[in-house]
Amino acid sequence: MNMDELKRQAAAKALEHVQGGMKLGLGTGSTAKHFVDLLGERVKGGLKIIGVPTSEATRIQAEACGVPLTTLDEIDHLDLTVDGADEADPDLNLIKGGGGALLREKIVAAASDRMIVIADDSKWVPKLGRFPLPIEVIPFGLGATRRAIESVFAQCGLTGEMVVRPGKDGHAFVTDGGHWILDAKLGTITDAPRLGTLLGAIPGVVEHGLFIGLANTIVLAGSDGIRVVE
Numbered sequence: 478m479n480m481d482e483l484k485r486q487a488a489a490k491a492l493e494h495v496q497g498g499m500k501l502g503l504g505t506g507s508t509a510k511h512f513v514d515l516l517g518e519r520v521k522g523g524l525k526i527i528g529v530p531t532s533e534a535t536r537i538q539a540e541a542c543g544v545p546l547t548t549l550d551e552i553d554h555l556d557l558t559v560d561g562a563d564e565a566d567p568d569l570n571l572i573k574g575g576g577g578a579l580l581r582e583k584i585v586a587a588a589s590d591r592m593i594v595i596a597d598d599s600k601w602v603p604k605l606g607r608f609p610l611p612i613e614v615i616p617f618g619l620g621a622t623r624r625a626i627e628s629v630f631a632q633c634g635l636t637g638e639m640v641v642r643p644g645k646d647g648h649a650f651v652t653d654g655g656h657w658i659l660d661a662k663l664g665t666i667t668d669a670p671r672l673g674t675l676l677g678a679i680p681g682v683v684e685h686g687l688f689i690g691l692a693n694t695i696v697l698a699g700s701d702g703i704r705v706v707e
């Protein structure tokens with residue numbers, strides 16, 4: 478079975494948790510895209526839900542699928558967010574941001590009563606850190622921000638190469654919020670909650686891709702079936 482089919486199966490499993498009347502956070506990435514497609518089919522069949530997209534890409538896709546949308550200014554909470562991840566560990570901590578949407582993804586996840594992560598089982602790791610950690614930064618003062626980040630890495634016993642994520646035409650990738658992303662190749666992160674707290678305190682860091690304590694359920698699709706971790 479190919480990877481895309483596994484992603485679709487994970488998305489279909491998460492859809493079982495959606496009920497009429499729910500306010501949903503809609504994730505970003507190739508796995509979340511399947512969820513929005515499948516949700517759109519259910520909406521066309523009469524399911525009444527409303528969604529908050531985590532990126533402009535998801536907003537455009539959801540609109541095209543006929544999924545009604547709102548914002549976190551218009552509603553006070555979400556019942557459920559369904560999103561992908563770049564890595565998930567047994568504590569249900571995540572690395573996200575491979576698609577560059579980590580800031581809105583974290584705002585939406587934090588506003589949700591529940592978060593279901595959908596992924597193929599290659600995303601499951603004993604410890605986070607194989608996937609480069611995305612850190613969303615303000616372009617102003619980048620040198621100072623980088624040095625502060627490196628100092629935090631050293632405090633956490635981590636070293637690693639950090640690069641500005643490239644976008645089109647040799648320029649930096651620009652997020653939906655107008656920021657840049659540093660991708661840090663760290664290797665095993667022994668204390669992800671501490672690293673997240675320290676990174677979050679750096680001026681110039683808008684957000685980082687460590688999602689600590691936000692996910693409630695991970696749906697992993699593999700060639701031997703679907704595994705649900707809670």
Ligand code: 5RP
Pocket residue numbers: 504505506507508509560561562563572573574575576577578579582
């Ligand atoms: C986007 C994300 C994605 O959820 C993550 O990159 C996983 O994407 P995919 O489902 O395409 O593997 O965090 O910012």
